[in-house]
Amino acid sequence: MHAVPLPDTSAIDPPASAPVRDLRRVPIHPDHWYPLAWSSEVKRGKALGVHFAGEPIVLVRTESGAIFALEDRCAHRQVPLHAGVVEGESLRCGYHGWTYDGTGRCVDVPYLGRERLPNGVRAYPCREAHGLIFVFPGAAALAGERPLPDLPSVADTAYKTRRFGREVKCHYSFMHENLMDMNHQFLHRRQMGQMRARSLGRRRGEDWVEVDYTFSRLEGKQPVGEALVFGASKNSADQNDKDVMTVRTGYPYQTLKIRSGDGTLVMDLWIVYVPLDAAQRTNRTFGLLSIRKPGIPFALDLAWPLLVWFTERIFKEDRWIVEREQEAHDRQGADWNQEVFPVINELRDLLRHCGGRTVIPIREVSGAA
Known part of the structure; x- marks a missing residue:
């Protein structure tokens, strides 16, 4: 991943002797591209109200199909612009008809005249x-x-891609940790069976950290979930060192890639967690999961409903557990977590280093409902 300049945090990061700041109150850094909606959510000639870390934003698709984004408030009475009307290439406020173009410039006030805008x-x-x-x-x-x-992989016809996402009531850092730490497979034992993750090593850059895993099935018949992710195996031992999973946080995004023994990329996941509220205790995930098509024509299409069912069950379990982590943090008012996995400690350090300058006040977190 191409490295990008990081913010100078020397003025806000505590010295080595000081307590480490609570990661759960480190805001995500705004100087990156974040998806705020699926293309299909913003119809031609329509506007959609969304949020980024408490900031209301309106997405507009004009009559020609172009997209632009403005702060979701009219400069006149501060009412939301997403309740307005798209006319041609502009957005007209639904209250008094003030009109804005894609640059945010007010181009018309019906009762004022264009010379006094x-x-x-x-x-x-x-x-x-x-x-x-x-x-x-x-x-x-x-x-x-x-x-x-x-x-x-999303544009490669050799892959079939699933787009998914949900709102999750937790700080974005819990999501990064959940995907990075494959030791939590016990949580998914009903879907994945008795699997053991083995870390092959980790690597760290200025704005990224990644870890490699292999998996082995400990006992019993291979469940459907494991076969969907890793392919069918004849016994519990032949999964060892056969496929390698690499999980990477390249700030602020995260990827998970599985390569077969010959190096072929068989699964490619890209995902990001976009904070919605000012306290950043709720995020909306946007994920693209690409699966390499097998040699048998239409085999993946036939199995796709099962794969969707499986991934939804996995995501439901992950969402449930990270929301419980957030609840524990809110009750305690601080991060009591005792982490022992080295790559997660490195991930936390990375998220603190790359995060925004302003720390979310603790009253906005522990005092929230």
Whole structure:
């Protein structure tokens, strides 16, 4: 992954002798591209209200199909612009008809005259790719320096891709930890059977950390879930060192790739966790799961409903457990976690280093309902 400049946190990071700041109150850094909606959610000639870390944003698809993003408030009475009307390439507020173009400039006030137009509203850099609408909520001048995620498997006809996502009531860091730590497979024993993860090693860069795993089935008949992810095996031992799973956090995104023994990429997951509220205790996940098509024509299409069912069950268990982690943090008012897995400690250090400057006040977290 191409390294990008990181924010200078020297003014806010505590010295080595000071207590480590609570990761669960470190906000996500806004100077990256974040998907705020699926392309299919914003119809032609319509507007959609979304949020990023408490900031209301309106996504607009014009009559020509172009996309733009503005702060979701009219400069006049502060009412939400997403309740307005798309007319041509502009958005008209539904209250008094103030009209804004894609740059946020006010281009018409029906009763005022074009020669006396007031100031407009903030516009966000906005791009559409991979079936997602990305917005750059940070410093707009940096948008051109930060590339959109590169997702080659999504466009490759050799793969079939599933798009999925849900709202999850936890800080985004819990989500990164959940995917990175494959020692939690015991949670999924009903779907995956008795599997053991073995870490092959980890690597760390300035804005990324990754770990490799292999898996072995301990006993019993191979469950359907394991066969979907790793392929059918004849015995519990032949999964050892056969497939390698690499989980990587390349801030702020996360990937999971499985390669077979010959190096073929058989599964490719890209996922991001977008905070919705100001306290960043709720996030919306956007995931793209690409599975390599087998040699038998249409075999994956036939198995697709089963794969969807399986991944939904896995995600449901993961969502349940990370929400319990968030609840524990809220009750305790601090992070009491005693972590022993080295890669998770490195991940936490990375998320603190790459996170935003402003720490979420503890009253907004522990005092929330």
